[in-house]
Amino acid sequence: MSFESVRDREKSCLAQTYGRYQVALDSGRGARCVDVEGKKYVDFTSGIGVNALGYCDEGWVQAVTGQLNKLQHASNLFYTEPMIQAAQMLTSRTGMKRVFFANSGAEANEGAIKAARKYSYDKYGQGRATILSLRNSFHGRTVTTLSATGQDVFHNFFFPFTQGFAYAPANDIQGTLDMLTSDVCAVMMEMVQGEGGVVPLNYDYVQAVARACAQKDILVIVDEVQTGMGRTGTLFAYEQFDIAPDLVSSAKGLGGGLPIGAVLLGEKTQDTLGLGQHGTTFGGNPVVCAGACEVLRRLDAPFLQGVCQMGAYLRARLEEMPGIEQVTGLGMMLGATLSKGDAKSVSARCAQNGLLILTAKEKLRLLPPLTLTREDADEGLEILEKTLASF
Numbered sequence: 252m253s254f255e256s257v258r259d260r261e262k263s264c265l266a267q268t269y270g271r272y273q274v275a276l277d278s279g280r281g282a283r284c285v286d287v288e289g290k291k292y293v294d295f296t297s298g299i300g301v302n303a304l305g306y307c308d309e310g311w312v313q314a315v316t317g318q319l320n321k322l323q324h325a326s327n328l329f330y331t332e333p334m335i336q337a338a339q340m341l342t343s344r345t346g347m348k349r350v351f352f353a354n355s356g357a358e359a360n361e362g363a364i365k366a367a368r369k370y371s372y373d374k375y376g377q378g379r380a381t382i383l384s385l386r387n388s389f390h391g392r393t394v395t396t397l398s399a400t401g402q403d404v405f406h407n408f409f410f411p412f413t414q415g416f417a418y419a420p421a422n423d424i425q426g427t428l429d430m431l432t433s434d435v436c437a438v439m440m441e442m443v444q445g446e447g448g449v450v451p452l453n454y455d456y457v458q459a460v461a462r463a464c465a466q467k468d469i470l471v472i473v474d475e476v477q478t479g480m481g482r483t484g485t486l487f488a489y490e491q492f493d494i495a496p497d498l499v500s501s502a503k504g505l506g507g508g509l510p511i512g513a514v515l516l517g518e519k520t521q522d523t524l525g526l527g528q529h530g531t532t533f534g535g536n537p538v539v540c541a542g543a544c545e546v547l548r549r550l551d552a553p554f555l556q557g558v559c560q561m562g563a564y565l566r567a568r569l570e571e572m573p574g575i576e577q578v579t580g581l582g583m584m585l586g587a588t589l590s591k592g593d594a595k596s597v598s599a600r601c602a603q604n605g606l607l608i609l610t611a612k613e614k615l616r617l618l619p620p621l622t623l624t625r626e627d628a629d630e631g632l633e634i635l636e637k638t639l640a641s642f
């Protein structure tokens with residue numbers, strides 16, 4: 252099959268909402284994949300941080316297909332084992348109390364937003380529903396999570412947007428504390444702003460905001476959709492900031508490649524969503540949760556240590572690479588500012604040269620599978636270096 256025929260067929264029947272790489276992928280193993288013409292790639296994207304264990308990891312495929320051959324779906328009208336196991340692993344490893352499963356990052360954030368507002372409504376009544384998110388954040392594409400997203404470019408076309416969001420200056424302690432007014436029920440933040448350009452929050456900032464929130468009974472929501480599930484070297488990134496959030500959203504890497512989202516509810520919010528007050532048809536799907544269980548099983552302490560080491564290795568190599576000015580990020584979530592060439596053109600040429608790599612704003616962004624080997628890393632970095640030299 253030729254790439255051109257795939258591209259033309261896509262154009263004829265899919266909504267043209269994406270600027271895709273000029274690559275049509277067909278199969279993969281680990282951090283390697285092959286396109287429809289048989290060309291091979293090293294993959295530093297993992298499907299935007301989703302394929303945590305790489306393409307078609309053996310244990311993961313077995314867990315998923317094993318469940319697929321038993322029971323593919325039951326709905327939330329029934330008990331099924333995989334969702335309970337996944338929730339138990341999430342709660343026991345985080346100290347969070349309860350889990351609500353959804354199907355995507357945006358949906359997980361919707362759930363967290365609903366829980367935060369209801370917690371405040373139950374306790375204080377109306378008029379305390381504002382959620383403070385951070386400027387330059389990204390929280391999803393539904394009308395409400397677009398509202399939560401602190402970037403003006405996302406507040407267009409789809410008016411009217413959901414009310415009750417305000418945007419605080421990330422990493423500006425006083426500027427944020429000044430906005431913790433009596434109408435605020437929650438602060439929502441990514442520990443590393445992913446789509447915003449791989450911008451980490453400062454430890455002191457997160458600490459100060461969390462402390463002020465605790466004093467005012469304002470909930471802390473951490474959006475771990477991109478940073479979670481081992482990506483930054485700990486199961487969730489907030490662990491590295493020594494805070495105990497009231498609500499955590501997870502998605503992307505959680506399913507290892509299948510659509511899933513989760514709201515983790517803490518001490519204060521564990522009983523906030525009561526009978527009939529939130530729901531979903533697909534959430535908690537047994538096949539998807541079997542995949543999540545396998546990902547969670549694999550992300551043990553030695554594995555996470557490996558993520559830290561590989562992250563440090565990638566970072567060091569990038570920092571000394573000609574054409575790269577600055578490296579940001581945490582663990583295996585990295586951003587690179589370029590000294591020449593724009594990120595979009597560089598990533599497109601990388602693809603031509605056999606490396607799949609993401610961008611975020613004006614940076615290159617690396618979200619490789621967490622199982623990336625030294626050999627995969629070196630081969631990908633070599634392609635990147637050669638590509639940068641051609642600009």
Ligand SMILES: *Cc1c(COP(=O)(O)O)cnc(C)c1O
Binds near residue numbers: 474
């Ligand atoms: C990707 C992402 C989302 C949205 O997730 P979807 O699964 O695309 O709905 C939300 N928050 C963050 C931080 C993300 O990176």
